[in-house]
Amino acid sequence: MSEKQKAGRRGLLRAAAVGATGAAVLATPSVSRAQTTTLRFQSTWPQRDIFHEFAQDYVERVNRMAGGRLRVELLAAGAVVGAFQVLDAVHAGTLDGGHGVAAYWFGKNKAFSLFGTTPPWFGDANQLLGWFYHGGGEAMYKELLHDILKVNVVGFLSGPMPTQPFGWFKQPIERPEQIRGLKYRTVGLAADLLAEMGAAVVSLPGGEIVPALERGVIDGAEFNNPSSDRVLGFPDVAKTYMIQSYHQRVESFEILFNRQKYEGLPAELQAIIRHSAEAASADMSWKLQDRYSKDLLEMTQRQGVQARPLPRAVLDAQLAAWNKVIERLEGDNSNPANGPFFKKICDSQRDWCRRVGNFFLRYEASQVVSYNHFFASR
Secondary structure, eight states: OOHHHHHHHHHHHHHHHHHHHHHHHHHHHHHHHHHOEEEEEEESSOTTSHHHHHHHHHHHHHHHHHTTSEEEEEEOTTSSSOGGGHHHHHHHTSSSEEEEOGGGGTTTOGGGGGGSSOOTTSSSHHHHHHHHHHSSHHHHHHIIIIIISOOSEEEEEEEEEOOOOOEEESSOOOSGGGGTTOEEEOOTHHHHHHHHTTOEEEOOOGGGHHHHHHHTSOSEEOOSOHHHHHHHTGGGTOOEEEEOOSTTSOEEEEEEEEHHHHHTSOHHHHHHHHHHHHHHHHHHHHHHHHHHHHHHHHHHHHSOOEEEEOOHHHHHHHHHHHHHHHHHHHTOOSOTTTHHHHHHHHHHHHHHHHHHHHHHHHHSOOHHHHHIIIIITO
């Protein structure tokens, strides 16, 4: 081949390469759009609630890390189904995913609440997440979803919550006897607990609680935290805020996805969905420190709210009632999916809490002593 022919061939190859590169650049956006998967994801929270904001924080992490290949669209409670219908909607595929708490589904099996509003043997909700991810809890959660209830969902726990207040009342709760006959809103195993203490329990989603309290349909209610309680309007209808309770000592959020939709995604997108739950969990635990503390001060200093700790007699009565609730539910042998499975989870949690709780109680210096040293006299 002559030098002239070689030069001409090199020119043709260069032109072909440039043309191919240009075609690839032009084709990339349409390929990316074609591969984008959109998932409808509804929270169980009113749009104004900080809980919906936490759901948004999770969704934003997924969307940013997915790089356009996956887009999760967040909807507020009621946009497609009511808050208490989200699990069924995700199972059916009416929704692709949802953000809520496992205690909302305890009507299907009371073991659900052990992944949310557990008995107060965990020192805090971070220990609950430790048990779930490193103590065998996730395997039992999957057993409940897929083997016992055959629910077409996958789920992750995320977002450790501080101890929840006993709630809002017209008058302070000073004695256990005041709970007997009280019309009281709560959810999960706390409903069994308060029924054991003699209350008439009503379970309502977050957006319906304050109107019920205002109309006198209920006498008292808890929801979750100062920021949620404030924005939902509790200080407008009651001024007594009873805090430091064992009825919901720990809880975390639950993030759900339709199992077929989730397992149909590439492995890297499944990983983004899972690990975004971990990232959002950490960020929430930091954000709530700022928001909850500010909102408690706003309510007590500017809205006339009196925050009162539950007296020791009421706390002791709660613990005694917990013993009875646990014993009854563990002893329900009507079905292997009831008492035996409930006890299996409780045994696992007790083993974890006995060891981990003992470690922190022995290992950590007293926060009360150091706080009082630096701040109490000032």
